[in-house]
Amino acid sequence: MTQMALVIDLNVCVGCHACVTSCKEWNTSGEAGSLSDLRPYDADPSGTFFNRVQTFEAGEFPLADTIHFPKSCLHCEDPPCVPVCPTGASYKRKEDGLVLVDFDRCIGCKYCSWACPYGARELDEARKEMTKCTLCADRIHNETLPERDRKPACVLACPTSARLFGDIHDPESVVSKAIRERGGYQLMPEWGTRPANHYLPRQKTTACGSGACSCGSTTEGAADVVPAAEFEHGLVDLASMATRI
Known part of the structure; x- marks a missing residue:
């Protein structure tokens, strides 16, 4: 079965939020819209976003670094959000493996949000419906678009090509090759949900403090700036915090 997914390269994400804004623009004007923004300039703003970028400070001087983590x-x-939905609004599409929401059936009960261990579901306060990333399902199969544009809006907007898109069940796809060759990993695999999206781990830090430095110097025995396990620790709390922004 086809399983479309993202692979995100944590080495080159610069935290510019182009993925966030392009996602918001496309989905607000697409099948999933409109996505609400309540009190955007007040002290207590609230809005609906399918994609967020969390930023971490990691390491100690002189090997300190800033990590941008899109999620x-x-x-x-094996999505836990699907079987708990009382109306069948949440479903997994067979032809491409995407987990989607039928907004005509959604009653905003939040069961899917409670079941998701990654905090990836959001309630649109204006519509009283649960929303989430669709991987631009209304775009990737749109034959009226040039083939090069049949990708999620976030992938097309990324200025550093940190986001790859493809079928992870196809061993020759760009995402499968990246996972295989660069040690791509899933978030919290112990939950048994088998996340389709993967992350490419950070490179080892060099003596001058940058994993991408071209000076050729290295620090003997230096560990990854932020190991996968450290990202996963406390991720649920961070995710739930992000949904309240």
Whole structure:
């Protein structure tokens, strides 16, 4: 079965939020819109976003670094949000493996949000419906678009090509090759949800403090700036905090 997914390269994400804004623009004007923004300039803003970028400070001087960590629905192969939905609004599409929401059936009960261990579901306060990343399902199969544009809006907007898109069940796809060759990993695999989205781990830090430095110097025995396990620790709390922004 086809399983479309994102692979995000944590080495080159610069935290510019182009993925966030392009996602918001496309989905507000697409099948999933409109996505509400309540009190955007007040002290207590609230809005609906399918994609968010969380930023971490990691390490100690002189090996300190800033890590930008994009996160959205992971389109799990065994999504816990689907069986708990009392109306069948949440479902996994067979032809491409995407986890989607039928807004005509959604009653905003939040069961899917409670079941998701990654905090990837959000309640649109204006519509009283649960929303999430669709991987631009209304775009990737749109034959009226040039083939090069049949990708999620976030992938097309990324200025550093940190986001890859493809079928992880196809061993020759760009995402499968990246996972295989660069040690791509899933978030919290112990939950048994089999997340489709993967992350490419950070490179080892060099003596001058940058994993991408071209000076050729290295620090003997230096560890990854932020190991996968450290990202996963406390991720649920961070995710739930993000949904309240």
